[in-house]
Amino acid sequence: MKTEAAIKTAPNFQDADAFYECLLDAHQGLSREQSELLNARLILILANQLGDTALLQACITAAKPTETD
Numbered sequence: 001m002k003t004e005a006a007i008k009t010a011p012n013f014q015d016a017d018a019f020y021e022c023l024l025d026a027h028q029g030l031s032r033e034q035s036e037l038l039n040a041r042l043i044l045i046l047a048n049q050l051g052d053t054a055l056l057q058a059c060i061t062a063a064k065p066t067e068t069d
Helices: 016-027 032-050 053-063
Strands: none
Touching (some): 016 032, 032 053
16 A cells, blocks of 8 residues: 555544644743654654654655745
């Protein structure tokens, strides 16, 4: 199976509102710099959960802005 086929781009949350609220709550009371550091750490932790460099690269490619963005 190709790695690209494994990328989920459609919403895949059990409770999207709760998920988003959790992310917002994590940033509550943080400065912009602290918030950016939290995001960077979170990205690294989530990338580690993937554990697959090819899948990570495919996700990065899918997340990059396109000409229509």
